[in-house]
Amino acid sequence: MIARIDDAADPRLAPYAMVADPAALARAGLFAAEGRLVAPRLIASAYRVHSLLVSDSALERLRPVLETRPDIDVLVAPAGIISAAGGYDFHRGCLALGYRGAPRELAELLEPGAGSLHSLVVLEGVSNPDNIGGLFRSAHAFAARGVILAAGCGDPLYRKAIRTSMGATLDVPWAAANEWPADLGLLTSRGYRVIAMTTDAGAPPLRDAIAHLDRPAALLFGSEGYGLSRDALAAADVQARIPMPNAGADSLNVVSAASIALYEARPRVR
Incomplete structure (x- = not known):
């Protein structure tokens, strides 16, 4: 499902506030993947996807992949909101969260x-x-x-x-x-x-x-x-x-x- 976000205080961004705190993200059972090249690898992997936070341009780049996975929550926001939510700028308009799952023995x-x-x-x-x-x-x-x-x-x-x-x-x-x-x-x-x-x-x-x-x-x-x-x-x-x-x-x-x-x-x- 694709939803647009125009408010940095939107509660749906709360999990992304942990991206800059790896320990907190891990305690929540999540991990972050960044960039338009890596996000499709996450989607294709065995890891369950929590959501994606993307810019309009990143959405268009990823649309062919996302059309095969309508079950994934996709949040579309301006680049400034993405940077503020994740705490850094090196995402190229694309952040994704995945579930860690149980460790492999x-x-x-x-x-x-x-x-x-x-x-x-x-x-x-x-x-x-x-x-x-x-x-x-x-x-x-x-x-x-x-x-x-x-x-x-x-x-x-x-x-x-x-x-x-x-x-x-x-x-x-x-x-x-x-x-x-x-x-x-x-x-x-x-x-x-x-x-x-x-x-x-x-x-x-x-x-x-x-x-x-x-x-x-x-x-x-x-x-x-x-x-x-x-x-x-x-x-x-x-x-x-x-x-x-x-x-x-x-x-x-x-x-x-x-x-x-x-x-x-x-x-x-x-």
């Missing part, structure tokens, strides 16, 4: 099924939303089975992570690892080879580590500042590094490293 993510031969991305302490979004975008591009987030990781449903991922956090399945690093043992028991990515010069090159890979890989990445914890490294089946020809370079951004690792691992688990 790790065991559910690991159930046999479609994509079970593809790699998993496992993260420890990756908190930056740009990195979270970039990692999900790479996971989506290289058809990863899913993403597992240990303690200290950022929220994939934070609006900046969603925007950076181009909506991939809404498509790629993910789950939290609540028993860490013990959950790495669960991955091994489910048939994954846990490969901890490191900058340690003593670790074998990634290509060597996966040269005879006969099962899907769970690629483990740590924070850019500190890398993986000792416990996580110890729990992995093998450690591996990405060799860099430039001796003056000691590391890669975690998103770049994950993209390379996913590309290298994927052909061996088709």
